[in-house]
Amino acid sequence: MPRHIYDEDHEALRSSALEFVERTLRPRAEQMIEAKSIDREVWREAGKQGFFGFDIPEEYGGAGVGDYRFNAVLTEVWAGFNAAVSSCFGIHADVCPPYIVDLGTEQQKQRWLPGIATGELVIAIGMTEPSGGSDLAALKTTAVRDGDAWVLNGSKTFITNGFQADLVIVAARTDASRGAKGITLFVVERGMEGFANGRKLDKVGMPESDTAELFFDNVRVPDENRLGPEGLGFISMMQRLPQERVGSAVNNVAHAKSVLLETIEYAKERKAFGQPIGAFQYNKFLLAELVTKIEVTEAYVDDCVIAHSKGELSAVDAAKAKWWSAQVQNDVLDACLQLHGGYGYMNEYRVARAWKDARVTKIWAGSNEIMKELIGRDLGL
Numbered sequence: 158m159p160r161h162i163y164d165e166d167h168e169a170l171r172s173s174a175l176e177f178v179e180r181t182l183r184p185r186a187e188q189m190i191e192a193k194s195i196d197r198e199v200w201r202e203a204g205k206q207g208f209f210g211f212d213i214p215e216e217y218g219g220a221g222v223g224d225y226r227f228n229a230v231l232t233e234v235w236a237g238f239n240a241a242v243s244s245c246f247g248i249h250a251d252v253c254p255p256y257i258v259d260l261g262t263e264q265q266k267q268r269w270l271p272g273i274a275t276g277e278l279v280i281a282i283g284m285t286e287p288s289g290g291s292d293l294a295a296l297k298t299t300a301v302r303d304g305d306a307w308v309l310n311g312s313k314t315f316i317t318n319g320f321q322a323d324l325v326i327v328a329a330r331t332d333a334s335r336g337a338k339g340i341t342l343f344v345v346e347r348g349m350e351g352f353a354n355g356r357k358l359d360k361v362g363m364p365e366s367d368t369a370e371l372f373f374d375n376v377r378v379p380d381e382n383r384l385g386p387e388g389l390g391f392i393s394m395m396q397r398l399p400q401e402r403v404g405s406a407v408n409n410v411a412h413a414k415s416v417l418l419e420t421i422e423y424a425k426e427r428k429a430f431g432q433p434i435g436a437f438q439y440n441k442f443l444l445a446e447l448v449t450k451i452e453v454t455e456a457y458v459d460d461c462v463i464a465h466s467k468g469e470l471s472a473v474d475a476a477k478a479k480w481w482s483a484q485v486q487n488d489v490l491d492a493c494l495q496l497h498g499g500y501g502y503m504n505e506y507r508v509a510r511a512w513k514d515a516r517v518t519k520i521w522a523g524s525n526e527i528m529k530e531l532i533g534r535d536l537g538l
């Protein structure tokens with residue numbers, strides 16, 4: 158099926174992102190795994206190429222185009238190379254900037270956005286805590302007002318870019334009696350006394366992304382680092398999660414699609430019983446199903462991207478795109494691994510790594526169960 162989502166400007170961006178993959182990312186693929194993070198030089202190089210600025214207005218160093226399809230086409234390229242890079246760049250360029258652009262004061266925008274656009278300042282967002290991520294309204298990190306500052310105590314976990322982050326958007330409870338209405342957002346900066354990035358967590362997949370715990374021990378955060386009005390943190394996150402979820406959906410489809418295309422080639426070449434394994438009817442039908450699943454899912458996700466570009470994507474439709482694409486991605490990659498036989502279980506094969514990398518997409522940014530809860534609520538049952 159031809160896609161109708163991108164025009165020549167988006168395709169030009171895809172070409173330059175693909176060049177960046179070959180020139181800058183692929184030669185460092187193994188080094189990123191060993192370091193469990195993306196090199197600072199890579200962040201700066203990506204910034205120089207303008208890959209981080211599509212949600213940032215021009216006056217703060219971005220491209221300010223206001224067309225989400227540019228974010229989506231980049232996500233497709235990063236996911237086609239490596240899911241961890243897609244995740245780290247996605248949090249930095251796609252998830253976090255809208256918080257500062259929409260909620261930040263003039264002074265905050267001038268201070269942080271140019272550095273995010275150039276990749277000099279790596280940013281993360283800390284919502285999830287050791288006590289739970291699904292029930293965001295129950296978060297326990299506290300921020301208590303003290304003169305012209307807030308004193309933060311608590312911890313966050315599983316934070317993407319958390320280890321090397323220079324800035325972290327942190328959700329904290331500022332009013333214990335008001336539930337979801339008692340949560341406020343703050344920007345915590347590297348070097349603030351009492352703020353510690355814990356170890357890089359040892360994950361099942363995506364070793365290249367630095368996922369960390371964050372600790373706040375009486376961190377004095379000036380009121381000028383409060384992001385948005387007091388008590389509106391929860392609603393601010395709910396308003397921006399659909400963008401994170403549609404971005405996840407784009408990632409899920411592109412990631413699985415790239416491995417599926419490689420698998421089709423493998424099935425043409427690998428022989429058993431004197432014929433290519435793809436020629437057995439069982440495998441031919443299986444591959445036909447996988448291609449269908451990917452293309453049909455891609456069409457829905459494309460529609461979500463277009464709707465989001467027009468500011469029309471509902472939180473419920475974003476939830477549908479996110480859980481469904483995560484399920485399809487995992488089903489497709491499991492079948493691709495099977496088609497590779499024993500080689501599929503070897504880390505040197507991309508399919509093996511992709512299969513491990515994909516498992517998290519049913520969990521993060523709102524688990525599949527939470528997505529179904531949101532969709533179910535909307536049915537008025």
Ligand SMILES: Cc1cc2nc3c(=O)[nH]c(=O)nc-3n(C[C@H](O)[C@H](O)[C@H](O)COP(=O)(O)OP(=O)(O)OC[C@H]3O[C@@H](n4cnc5c(N)ncnc54)[C@H](O)[C@@H]3O)c2cc1C
Pocket residue numbers: 248281282283284285286287288289290291292314315316317318360368517520521522523524525526527530
């Ligand atoms: C690699 C990685 C990167 C991440 N990056 C970030 C990040 O950058 N920032 C950030 O803030 N968080 C991040 N997360 C956290 C992620 O968003 C949470 O793990 C996720 O929201 C689930 O929260 P939890 O792990 O506390 O599980 P829990 O909330 O404890 O849930 C456990 C299980 O119970 C299920 N469950 C919970 N409530 C319900 C319900 N009402 N109905 C049915 N089932 C339910 C869940 O679906 C899940 O299966 C990341 C996680 C991982 C693994």
